[in-house]
Amino acid sequence: MAKTIEEINEKxxxxxxVIATAEEIISIAKEKGSSCAxxxxxxxxxxxxxxxxxxxxxxxxxxxxxxxxxxxxxxxLNDVPAYTGYAxxxxxxxxxxxxxxxxxxxxxxxxxxxxGGHVIEELVAGKDIHLIASAYGTDCYPRKSLDTLINIKDxxxxxxxxxxxxYQNYNVAVNASDKTIxxxxxxxxxxxxxxxxxxxxxxxxxxxxxxxKTIGIGTRIFLGGGVGYVAWNGTQHNPSVPxxxxxxxKRSGGTLAVIGDLKQMNNRWLRGISMLGYGATxxxxxxxxxxxxxxxxxxxxxxxDADILAPVIDYSSTFPQREAxxxxxxxxxxxxxxxxxxxxxxxxxxxxxxxxxxxxxxxxLKEWLQKGKFxxxxxxxxxxxxxxxxxxxxxxxxx
Amino acid sequence: MKxxxxxxxHFPPRIVEQPVINNLIRNYDLSFNILKASIxxxxxxxxxxxxxxxxxxxxxxxxxxxxxxxxIESLSRSVLRNSERCTHCGACVSVCPSRAFSxxxxxRLVNFDDTCCVACGLCIxxxxxxxxxxxx
Numbered sequence: 085m086a087k088t089i090e091e092i093n094e095k096x097x098x099x100x101x102v103i104a105t106a107e108e109i110i111s112i113a114k115e116k117g118s119s120c121a122x123x124x125x126x127x128x129x130x131x132x133x134x135x136x137x138x139x140x141x142x143x144x145x146x147x148x149x150x151x152x153x154x155x156x157x158x159x160x161l162n163d164v165p166a167y168t169g170y171a172x173x174x175x176x177x178x179x180x181x182x183x184x185x186x187x188x189x190x191x192x193x194x195x196x197x198x199x200g201g202h203v204i205e206e207l208v209a210g211k212d213i214h215l216i217a218s219a220y221g222t223d224c225y226p227r228k229s230l231d232t233l234i235n236i237k238d239x240x241x242x243x244x245x246x247x248x249x250x251y252q253n254y255n256v257a258v259n260a261s262d263k264t265i266x267x268x269x270x271x272x273x274x275x276x277x278x279x280x281x282x283x284x285x286x287x288x289x290x291x292x293x294x295x296x297k298t299i300g301i302g303t304r305i306f307l308g309g310g311v312g313y314v315a316w317n318g319t320q321h322n323p324s325v326p327x328x329x330x331x332x333x334k335r336s337g338g339t340l341a342v343i344g345d346l347k348q349m350n351n352r353w354l355r356g357i358s359m360l361g362y363g364a365t366x367x368x369x370x371x372x373x374x375x376x377x378x379x380x381x382x383x384x385x386x387x388x389d390a391d392i393l394a395p396v397i398d399y400s401s402t403f404p405q406r407e408a409x410x411x412x413x414x415x416x417x418x419x420x421x422x423x424x425x426x427x428x429x430x431x432x433x434x435x436x437x438x439x440x441x442x443x444x445x446x447x448x449l450k451e452w453l454q455k456g457k458f459x460x461x462x463x464x465x466x467x468x469x470x471x472x473x474x475x476x477x478x479x480x481x482x483x
Numbered sequence: 484m485k486x487x488x489x490x491x492x493h494f495p496p497r498i499v500e501q502p503v504i505n506n507l508i509r510n511y512d513l514s515f516n517i518l519k520a521s522i523x524x525x526x527x528x529x530x531x532x533x534x535x536x537x538x539x540x541x542x543x544x545x546x547x548x549x550x551x552x553x554x555i556e557s558l559s560r561s562v563l564r565n566s567e568r569c570t571h572c573g574a575c576v577s578v579c580p581s582r583a584f585s586x587x588x589x590x591r592l593v594n595f596d597d598t599c600c601v602a603c604g605l606c607i608x609x610x611x612x613x614x615x616x617x618x619x
Contacts, residue, residue: 133570193608195608270578270609273577278577279577355612356612357611358611367570367611422576422586432577434576435574436573438573439573439591440590441570441571
């Protein structure tokens, strides 16, 4: 018997909805059978907490007296440059932005101790941020410079808007070369000594709804410790990747663009991080509720780490050269065991995504739903699916 | 009873040029393994070492270097995890050569066993949220 989102919301309001995390639902369905579990459980909650480079925030600062046109001027926040291509008092900062005087990789591997992600974390934490700006001055915006502290509570709007978060699945990075490499997937020791992965596996939002049957534009989610929304499909969203028999993508697959009011978020779930030799970025917490409308939708949430495969990619050659070779496919159960066999060699694994934090997000979302604090939404438009015929494009240079 | 501890010895500038460790080893019959050191003439220096021997000789040796002006700290109080910054991702686990980090099952929280730590410092820069700190 199918349920509707309205019916589930009614139960949430009455405090009667049955909620399970994507980890708990696996054993519930094993015990009760999936048709019984599909009838009894109303929502499955998911979560992921890891580095998500395509993240950023925009702000409206309010107007100074006399006015200054920051648009097309220069603005730094704690020395990190912000984007000023919008109107007079609107600026945007990206998670990967670095101070102009950061050494970057001039002494390799660079440390990247502070960047846009750290500015967002400190702003969310309520710390004052040092803004320095210069502008060219106009008749209506005469002022040419500004040096002040700003605080999130004094901004008109502070909005987290991440063009690509919550990758459905992700590469497992290894290094087949003879020297250590420093990548966005962490430090990779030579000759396939270690492998780094970055997914919450069985708890990850889009792995629990592999065909986007319930998640779409407008879906209300947990974002950065507060409430956010799916704004669009994320950039590089690619539903056309190879899938296992259970329908789960074996490559990175779908992505989400997400948005939410930064003022109600929390720096536990937005954490500035530094990848040695690569750059600064932001770890973001995202959790998506999946309404269990029928047994088919429940079925997708039952995939466990052993059922989800990720591609092993050599980040010393294949990845930088944009070649397609996948060395092997490995399950998240193997990755979480601490090592797996590759070319007869034992490779030690480590994660860049925090599974314990993913559990905490799914559990928090569960509590919000149980307390009636959070209601489900009907997507306005579904995300592009397999039938959208999306082909991932590459940039071919031309003159 | 034989004991062994990992220590951080801080040498003030005035004794950096004295053979303190040499005296410690010869006069108190202790064995040592230097894990890390920074000694520069006329500046403060430090040595991270593992010191082992019989309990009574160890205690006497510690008394000697303390009276010589060396400040002693346990290594476990010198390499610290900032629990507020740690997100328990696990990136440190395969970087650490002495297996001081491990993942607990089933919570998947990262354990830091400072008794395994050799103060190499690899985790400091490998930790994405910069949660590992040296306090030398």
